[in-house]
Amino acid sequence: MRLAFPLLFVFVFHLCSNSYSQETGGDLPPALSAIKEKELERDLFILASDTMRGKRAGTLDELKAAAWVAQQAQEAGLQPAGDDGTFFQFFPLYRSTVSEESQISINGRPLELWEEAWVRNPVEANIEAPVVWMDQEEALVDLEGKVLAMDLVPPSKLPAEGISLYVYRYALSAIREQTEKFKNSGATAIILVADSIAESEIGFYGHGFEEGTYSIEKPEQIASQNDIPVILVRGNWKVDLQKENSEINARLGKDQYVFPSANVVAKAPGTDPQLKNEHVLxxxxxxxxxxxxxxxxxxxxxxxxxxxxxxxxxLAIGRAWLENPGKRSALFVWHGAEERGLFGSRYFVADPTVEKKSIVAVLNGDMIGRNEPEKAALLGSIPPHRNSEELVKMAMDANARLTKFEVDTSWDEASHPENWxxxxxxxxxxxAGIPAIFFTTLLHPDYHTPQDEAERIDIEKLTKMTKWMYATGWKISNTEKAPALDN
Ligand SMILES: [Zn+2]
Known part of the structure; x- marks a missing residue:
């Protein structure tokens, strides 16, 4: 089905757009038909195309995507609401990487960086030291000036079975725990030998180590005093490390960059002389x-x-809003650097381009085009995550009247392993104490893989999810009293 509503219905709807149409069974927004499958599909295939190169923050590719979004917002007729009358709010992203000329060798044999050895943390070090091989049960010996080598031990709490990115979580928890345990042991470096689980996807999460670390705080403010190199090596290096009088030679450099990331911010003004100063985000x-x-x-x-x-x-909601604005204004924020640690949203909340108290509600969406057509989820909808029962009710009402998804709230439970x-x-x-909810159609096997492609998106479902977000925002925009925070 191409359109969610038959054409005849759209016609009837326009005739009575000032009063609420019976067909809709309640107060649904008047510009629903402005949200078009064809436009969503067209835009999606551009933004998710290979020419955008995956739009990673800390690269030009992200800025290209941001510029594209801003241009679409402008062409739609949305107003710029970023800094200095532009669509952008730039912020600095501090990135540290292990420098390319870094070298590691064991007993004189060099290891190829990012193929045989992965440095967990960018840190400068010059090491020429003997290896102490430690079995797990062994008592701590004097490690001053030595390199501590050992097997990677499974994390004390294994990731839940079937959880997304299992190996990545397994390896990162294991590395983190062992680093914490031994970083103050006096050793000049820690070498961990990957077990078979960690090694099975070492290229995937190891690439993340190669990409380095990111922060929106200046590195001086976060650099730890006793940072020592932590190096993960493939299992076949274990024999060399266990040899008597084994020795490590390593020269590790650290490169630091400041690179801009950007939030794209646009606005569709409301119609009410007072309420237009408030924003549905x-x-x-x-x-x-x-x-x-x-x-x-x-x-x-x-x-x-x-x-x-x-x-x-x-973008589609913006076009609909312009066709028929609500009383309060709509603010659209496409955050940058979310994947690197929610940096864009953290930055915006700390330094919003509108008055923080004018933001009456936040309707966030992340991944809304996959899985069974009839199912969706709303997070922040039950305790302990819910922060506005009134806001949740508006979203649930909009769904009951319009989109009729079977709403899964189980991912909101504190015991849910994904912590979604x-x-x-x-x-x-x-x-920051702003009523907020999170629309999603949840995880799937292509999550964070190159197979998360536009061809695999259910465009009809995406259109329905877009309408659900729009209808919820519309209700908030026109309600007399903005949704209250829970006590
Ligand atoms: Zn995401």
Whole structure:
């Protein structure tokens, strides 16, 4: 089905757009028909195309995606609402990487960086030291001036079975725990030998180590005093490390960059002389994971579902809003650098381009185009994550009247292993005491892989999800009293 509503219905609707039509069974927004499958599809295939190269923050590719979004917003007729009368709010992203000329050798044999050895943390070090091989049960010996080598030990709490990115989580937790345990042991470096689980996807998460670390705080403010190199090596290096009188030679350099990232911010003004000073904020992110080690022959993490779907949904909502504005203004924020640590939303909340108290609600979306057509989720909808029962009710009412998704709230439960609520851009807003909810159609096997492609998006479902976000925002925009925070 191409249109969610038959043409005849659209016609009837326009005739009575000032009063609420019976067919809709309640107060639905008048410009629903302005949200078009064809336009969503067209925009999605551009933003998730290979030419965007996965739009990774800290690269020009992200800025290209941001510029494209801003241009679409402008062409739609939205007003710039970023800094200095532009669509952009730039912010500095501090990135540290292990420098390319870094070298590591064991007993005189060099290891190829990012093929045989992965440096977890960019840090400068010159090491010429003996190796102490440690079995897990062994008591701590004197490690001053020595390199500590040992097997990677499974994390004390294994990731839940079936969780997304299992190996990545397994390896990162294991490395983190062992680093914490031994970083103050006096050793000059820690070498961890990957087990078979960690090694099975070492190229994938190891590429993340190669990409380095990101922050929106100046590195001086976060640099730890006792940072020592932590190096993960493939299992076949274990024998060399266990040899008597083994020795490590390593020269590790650290490169630091400041690179701009950007939030794109646009506005559709409201019609009420007073209420137009308040904002319903629609939120998404335009960045994704960039280019990496090929998976099934594809090296571009296009991020079609994550989160081109919501990026194009916001454009569609903007067009609908302009056709028929609500009383309060609509603010659209396409956050940058979400995938690197919710940096765009954190930055915007700390330094918003509109008065913070004018933001009456945040409707964030992340991944809204996959899985069963009839199912969707709304996070922040039940305790402990819910922060506005009134806001949740508006969203649920809009769904009951219009989109009729079967809404899954189980991912909101505190016991849910994915902690999904904490993984998108509504979070900094909720933490700042702004009513916030999170629309999503949840995870799938292509999540954070190069197979998250535009061809795999259910465009009809994306259109329905867009309408749900729009109808919820419309209700908030026109209600007399903005949704209150829970006590
Ligand atoms: Zn996302």
């Amino acid at each position: 629609f939120s998404g992110h335009h960045d994704h994971d960039g280019v990496g080690v090929p998976v099934e022959g594809d090296s571009i993490w296009n991020g079609a579902d994550d989160n081109a779907t919501v990026s194009v949904a916001l 609520y904490f993984r998108s851009d509504h979070l900094p807003y909720a933490q």
